[in-house]
Amino acid sequence: MGDVVNLRRMRKIRDRLQKASQAAENRVYHGCTKAEKAIEHARRDAARRTLDGHLRER
Structure with missing residues (x-):
């Protein structure tokens, strides 16, 4: 006979x-x-700082 298996x-x-x-x-x-x-x-922060650093002041 086979082994008994608990289906749950x-x-x-x-x-x-x-x-x-x-x-x-x-x-x-x-x-x-x-x-x-x-x-x-x-990387996103560095790019934002670089861009802000290149902006001209009005």
Whole structure:
């Protein structure tokens, strides 16, 4: 005879694996790391300061 399998437990494991794979896809599609966000923020600030420094006073 075969082994007894708890169907509820197997369903939960299957759902967990599906959610984990979906989360991984979403991280690739939507996300960037915290370091990448910080670098982008620093670049934006530097560009704004440079532009403001080149403005003529009225």
